[in-house]
Amino acid sequence: MRQAMEKNRVLHKRRKWVAGILALAAVCIGAAELVVCRYADPALYWQVTAPARACARAAADTGRAAMTAAAEAAHAAAASAAQTAAGAQQAFLDAVAPIEVTMPKKTASRAAAAKVIDESQLAGPSSLPAPQGMVDETVSRLEGLEGLELLTGGGIDVVYYNQTDEAWASAPYGSDRLGGYGCGPTAMSMAVSSLTDEQIDPAAMARECAGAGYWCHGSGSYLSIVQGIAASHGLECRAVPPEQLTEEALQLHLSTGGLAVALMTRGHFTRSGHFIILRGLTLSGDILVADPASRERSLTPWSYSLIVSELSPSRHDGAPLWLLSRPT
Structure with missing residues (x-):
């Protein structure tokens, strides 16, 4: 089969x-x-x-x-x-789309404020660590006095404000926030509060600056803020081009009760643009600062050469260095 x-x-x-x-x-x-x-x-x-x-x-x-x-x-x-x-x-x-904010119209005396910002002044970490540690407390420290913070050890004690503190970070600067773009108003509030009898906090200074036309949306402050606010509060202000500045002249100014506003570029203080205050000297000649975004940097000594090398390349409205003095 x-x-x-x-x-x-x-x-x-x-x-x-x-x-x-x-x-x-x-x-x-x-x-x-x-x-x-x-x-x-x-x-x-x-x-x-x-x-x-x-x-x-x-x-x-x-x-x-x-x-x-x-x-x-x-x-x-x-x-x-x-x-x-x-x-x-x-x-x-x-x-x-940005928040629509109605701001006071600029007056003719503030026309110089309408300039382009060369670098954004957004607060944030610096690009480089400090080259040396913080100063000894016997040289400079932060002290509390009548509800204020004072930085001691410079030519004068400086009223210190930090734009990133909870008290100020959310305060408006135009339609921006002080915590992000408020180094300009915060630096000027420290200068005015330290060199005059007037105490003005960062929020009040931000309102004044925005009303006067110094606020630049999404960038920070126009560089005319320093000379404009100094004039409004009776401070003497002298712009010094870095090419004409000498270490001896800056040391003399800081050691005799003057302050300086410095606009810094990318480096040890910022990744873009940033206003700080130069407030005094150490015994070795290093510079003490008041940084509106960092207490640590405010208690760190900085060499003259480093400060000058990291000044902003901007060259209008007196930038990048203004010497401030008490009214005479």
Whole structure:
């Protein structure tokens, strides 16, 4: 029984091979006949092949229609996607639009305030660590007095404010916040509070500066803030180009009760632009500062060469160094 089944399977395979060979032979013979007919009797050739050519044309037309439909669908999808993207972009722009704040109009005397800021004054960590440690407390320290913080050890004790403290960080500076862009008003509040009998905190100074046109949206303060606020509060202010500054002249100014406002560039104090106060000297001649964004840097001595090398390259409105003195 098993041998009979095996014999049938072999016979079936042979029949399939024979059928395949005969079909291939028929195709080959048919193709050869068509080739001969193409040249021997063209009219008969076109008559015989007409159905095949009709099917081919129909298939080609169907393919072209399908491709056209696909292209139209893709175009419609692209148009829809572009419309959606445009809507998303507008929604994003609406979301990040600045807060509208109505500010007092600038007076003619404040026209100089409308200058471009060379570097953003956004508060943040410095690019480089301090080259030396903090000073000994016998040289300079922070002391509390009647609700204020005082930096001792300079030519005069300086009323210290920090823009990042909870009391001031969220206070408005125009439509910005003091904690981010308030080094200018905070530095000037320290200068005015230390060199006059007037105590003005950073929030009050920010309101004054914004009202006078010194606030620059999303950047900080226009550089005219120093001379403008100094004049408003009766302080003497003298801008000194770094090229004309000498170490001896700065030491004399700081050791006789004067302060200096310095606009710093990227380095040990900031990653962009930053106002600080130069407030005094150590016995070795290093400079003491009041940094409105760092108590640690305010208690660190800095060499004259480092301070001068990191002054901002800005050269308008007296930048980058202003010497302040008590009113006479």
